[in-house]
Amino acid sequence: MKLEPLGDTAVVATLGSGIDEATLASVLALADAVAAAKGRGIVDVVPAYATVTAFYDPLQFGEAPGDAYEQVCRFLESCAARANGGARSAAARLVEIPVCYGGEFGPDLELVAGRCTLGAEEAVALHSGADYLVHAIGFTPGFPFLGGLPAALRTPRRDTPRARVPAGSVGIGGSQTGVYPLESPGGWQLIGRTPVPLFRPEGKPAALLRPGDRVRFRVIPTREFDSWK
Amino acid sequence: MEMRVIRAGMLTTVQDLGRRGHLAEGVPAGGAADPFAFRVANLLVGNPEDAPALEITLTGPELEFAEAAWVAVCGARFDEMPSWRPFRVEQGGRVRFGRRLQGCRGYLSVSGGIDVEPALGGRGTFLAARLGGFHGRALRDGDVIRTMPSARHPAGHWSIDERILPHYSNEPTVRVMPGAHAAEFGTALYSGRFGVTPMSDRMGIRLDGPRLERSATADLLSAAVAPGTVQVPPDGHPIVLMADAQTLGGYPRVAHAAGVDMPLLAQLAPGDSVRFIRSSVAEAHALSHAQERRIGLLRQGLAGKFMSP
Numbered sequence: 001m002k003l004e005p006l007g008d009t010a011v012v013a014t015l016g017s018g019i020d021e022a023t024l025a026s027v028l029a030l031a032d033a034v035a036a037a038k039g040r041g042i043v044d045v046v047p048a049y050a051t052v053t054a055f056y057d058p059l060q061f062g063e064a065p066g067d068a069y070e071q072v073c074r075f076l077e078s079c080a081a082r083a084n085g086g087a088r089s090a091a092a093r094l095v096e097i098p099v100c101y102g103g104e105f106g107p108d109l110e111l112v113a114g115r116c117t118l119g120a121e122e123a124v125a126l127h128s129g130a131d132y133l134v135h136a137i138g139f140t141p142g143f144p145f146l147g148g149l150p151a152a153l154r155t156p157r158r159d160t161p162r163a164r165v166p167a168g169s170v171g172i173g174g175s176q177t178g179v180y181p182l183e184s185p186g187g188w189q190l191i192g193r194t195p196v197p198l199f200r201p202e203g204k205p206a207a208l209l210r211p212g213d214r215v216r217f218r219v220i221p222t223r224e225f226d227s228w229k
Numbered sequence: 230m231e232m233r234v235i236r237a238g239m240l241t242t243v244q245d246l247g248r249r250g251h252l253a254e255g256v257p258a259g260g261a262a263d264p265f266a267f268r269v270a271n272l273l274v275g276n277p278e279d280a281p282a283l284e285i286t287l288t289g290p291e292l293e294f295a296e297a298a299w300v301a302v303c304g305a306r307f308d309e310m311p312s313w314r315p316f317r318v319e320q321g322g323r324v325r326f327g328r329r330l331q332g333c334r335g336y337l338s339v340s341g342g343i344d345v346e347p348a349l350g351g352r353g354t355f356l357a358a359r360l361g362g363f364h365g366r367a368l369r370d371g372d373v374i375r376t377m378p379s380a381r382h383p384a385g386h387w388s389i390d391e392r393i394l395p396h397y398s399n400e401p402t403v404r405v406m407p408g409a410h411a412a413e414f415g416t417a418l419y420s421g422r423f424g425v426t427p428m429s430d431r432m433g434i435r436l437d438g439p440r441l442e443r444s445a446t447a448d449l450l451s452a453a454v455a456p457g458t459v460q461v462p463p464d465g466h467p468i469v470l471m472a473d474a475q476t477l478g479g480y481p482r483v484a485h486a487a488g489v490d491m492p493l494l495a496q497l498a499p500g501d502s503v504r505f506i507r508s509s510v511a512e513a514h515a516l517s518h519a520q521e522r523r524i525g526l527l528r529q530g531l532a533g534k535f536m537s538p
Contacts, residue, residue, distance in 0.1 A: 007406055007457050007485030008513035019450065031253075044252045046453040048477050053453035055252065058488075058514045059521055065511040136451055138477030141255040141358050145451065145477075182358055199254075201348050201360050207254035 001080055003073045009055055011072045013080070016050040019147050023050045024135055028212045029083035030076075037082075039075045041068070047211050048136035049145075052076075094214045097179065097194050099128065099170050100225040105193035112155045112172060112189050124219060126150045127170075127191065132177065132215040142181035142199030142207035146215060149177045161187035168193045170217065181207075192217075195228030230341065231295040234372040235323065238290035243343050243362035243374075244336075246279040248351025252453070252476045259361070260353045262334055262431055262472045262495035265395055265520070266304030270338035272528060273301035273315045273389070275381040275535045280342025281352045283368075285335040287498060289326020290368065292337075294318045299340040299382050305332030305496060314388035332397060332496035341379035355473060356431070381535040389530075393523040399501040401493040404508035404516070408459060408482035413445045418459070418483055418505050423467065427499040431473040434497060440465035443481055454478035457486035457494075459505075469494055487513035489520050 002014040013030060016023030031047035034054055041060035046053045054076055061068035101124045102109040113123040132146040139145075149172065157173045162185065165171070169180045171188030180186055181198035194217075198208045209215065234241075244267065247260030261267035261284055268278040276282075283290070289307055301315045308327025318324055324337070345352050345363055354362025363374060400422070423438035441461045454460065458470045460480040469486060470478070471494065486494060487508055497503060 004409055005406065005485075005510050006409070006453065006455060006482075008488050008510050008517065010453065010455055012409070012452065017450075043249050044258075046252045046476060048452050049450040051450070051452040055455070058517050061514075063515065063518050065515065068514055069510050136477055137253060138255045138451065139475055141251075141360075143255055184357065199358070201358070205254060206251065206256065206349060210253070 001077070003076060005069060006053060008058055011054050011056070011069065011076060013052045013054070013076050014050055015052070019049060019135060021133060024133065024212065026083070027052055030080055031211075033079040033083040034076065037075070037079055039072075042072070042075065048138065092212055092214055094216065095209060096216050096218050097196055098220040098224065099192040099194050099217045100220050100222055101127070101192035103222070105225070106170070106191040108189035109191045112153065112191055115155050116152055118152065123153060123191070126153055127177070128217045128219050134209050134211050134213040134215060136211055137207055137209060140180070140182050140184050140199075142209070144178050144198070144209045144215065146177050149175055151175075153177075155189050157187040158189060161185055165190065166193065168195060168198075170194060193225070195225050230298055230339075230376045230378075232339070232374045232376065233293040233295070234368050234370060234374065235291040235293055237368040237370050237372070238285055238326070239288040240286035241290045241368045242284050242354040242356070243281050243345050244284040244353040245281050245351055247353060247472070248349050248361075251349050255476050256349055256358070256360075257355070257473050257476055258456070259351060259355045259472050261336060263304050263336070263492040265492040265524075266334070267336045268524060269313065269389070269527065270301045270303040270336040271342070272531055273303070273313070273383070274299045274338050274340040275379065275383060276338055276340065276342050280338065280377075281345055281362075282336050282338040282343060285326070285337060287329055287333060289335060291326070292324045294320065294322050294324070296320050297322075298376065298379070300324060301338050303336050303338075305335040306330040307335060313391060313394070315383040329498075331399065333498040334495055339376045340382055341377035344375040344377045357473065381537045384534055384536040387534060389527060393527060395490070395492045397493060397496050399498070400503070401490075401497075402504045402506055403490045403493055404487040404513065405459065405484035405505045406487065406508055406510055406513060408484045410443075410445070410449075410481035411483055413443050413481060414441050414461065414483045415444075417441045418467065419507060422502045422504050425497045425499055425501045425503065429497070429499060431471055433471050433474055434469040434494060436467050436469065436503070438466075441467055441483060445481075449479055449481060451477040451479040454482065455485075457488065457491060458482055459484040459486065471495065487516060489513065489516040
């Protein structure tokens with residue numbers, strides 16, 4: 001485990017270098033241990049891919065030079081010793097997300113299929129037939145970075161990002177796929193849309209997905225999309 | 230008490246000192262871009278330091294007060310507007326902002342604080358998710374904002390010792406700690422001045438100046454970033470992340486601004502410039518403690534300057 005500062009209010013623990021399940025499992029175990037320990041001065045924790053970042057309030061530590069940073073590092077080391085390769089306590093959840101592919105909801109589906117030398121239906125079958133893993137939540141609130149896109153569906157991002165991607169849009173960007181929870185700018189190729197909200201401020205939690213969740217997309221017809229409204 | 234928004238100004242939002250515990254859901258802490266000015270504005274009218282107040286951007290609003298209240302404006306300075314001291318607005322009176330004289334963001338506090346519902350543990354406006362503040366959006370002409378009742382108000386006329394203020398400037402020097410990828414960029418960040426472009430907002434300040442060339446080419450895995458992180462996209466023009474920045478970033482991180490200098494960055498307007506000098510985590514912490522002592526002294530000094538009705 002490598003520890004280094006992110007400015008004067010966070011310490012980053014790096015546990016690996018690749019996008020893989022084993023690394024994510026140790027990241028989640030450490031993040032859970034940090035959250036459970038409620039260390040003094042620790043105000044937030046962010047797991048993402050191969051890192052766990054612990055945010056702290058330096059004013060809650062002594063004034064001796066290096067005191068706060070050293071204490072947070074020691075705290076992370078003790079959490080890592082406790083987590084020690086353990087899997088996440090709660091069993092991984094499988095979340096099914098209904099998606100209406102193509103048409104007005106997936107304006108880039110034909111382009112993606114064409115670049116991958118597939119028919120549109122084959123592309124949809126591949127995308128909805130795979131299991132995905134949430135490696136991180138970010139970019140916008142609730143946005144899941146998903147690993148597990150079939151290699152045959154890899155498609156470069158758009159040269160010019162769209163200024164407005166509708167909420168719920170399902171996209172492909174390189175070797176990644178994900179869902180835009182909010183209307184935002186975005187450069188991924190849009191292949192479909194889900195009627196399920198991925199971020200609800202009044203929800204507890206607000207984000208539908210969390211790192212470590214498994215995700216599967218289920219094909220729905222337009223009328224089922226409309227009936228969600 | 231109610232305030233009516235006669236003119237909203239360019240971008241006026243309700244802010245606080247940020248929300249905590251939601252970074253892993255992709256929700257940034259947000260809150261006032263210049264927390265120093267925000268806290269002092271509240272202290273000057275007898276509010277808790279985190280009471281919701283208005284963040285004003287470049288051009289100020291015009292507000293009409295349904296009842297008398299005490300108000301303070303800190304941070305950016307405006308013509309014909311008192312700075313860093315409380316003043317009273319009579320019933321039916323209006324607060325108008327003149328031309329901007331210095332800085333980018335002003336904080337207008339009202340005795341009692343602005344009355345808005347919390348969202349995800351914060352009352353600040355997060356525009357990208359239409360979350361918090363006044364219906365998740367910037368104020369518009371004609372809005373009516375409620376304030377909380379106030380238990381105390383300033384007595385007599387006084388202002389604060391401006392020596393406790395950060396060294397606000399339109400060409401400040403900002404202390405930064407090396408970022409995770411600093412070694413891939415040499416010393417270009419410290420070699421010149423960077424201009425503030427108009428593509429700057431509460432999410433980030435986009436800079437123009439010496440291009441930062443990266444010696445490495447490897448793609449990076451996205452990892453947490455924070456306000457103050459200086460990231461470098463492929464075009465070589467650094468971006469300093471601000472209060473509403475996204476929580477994860479995949480660009481290399483060349484440096485990170487000291488927390489105590491975030492107010493200097495928050496007050497940069499398009500056309501201003503900034504220079505960076507190297508600091509350390511230990512120095513940044515010492516500076517934060519020193520600033521907290523100055524705010525503590527201000528708080529003590531103000532203790533005898535309020536009356537309860």
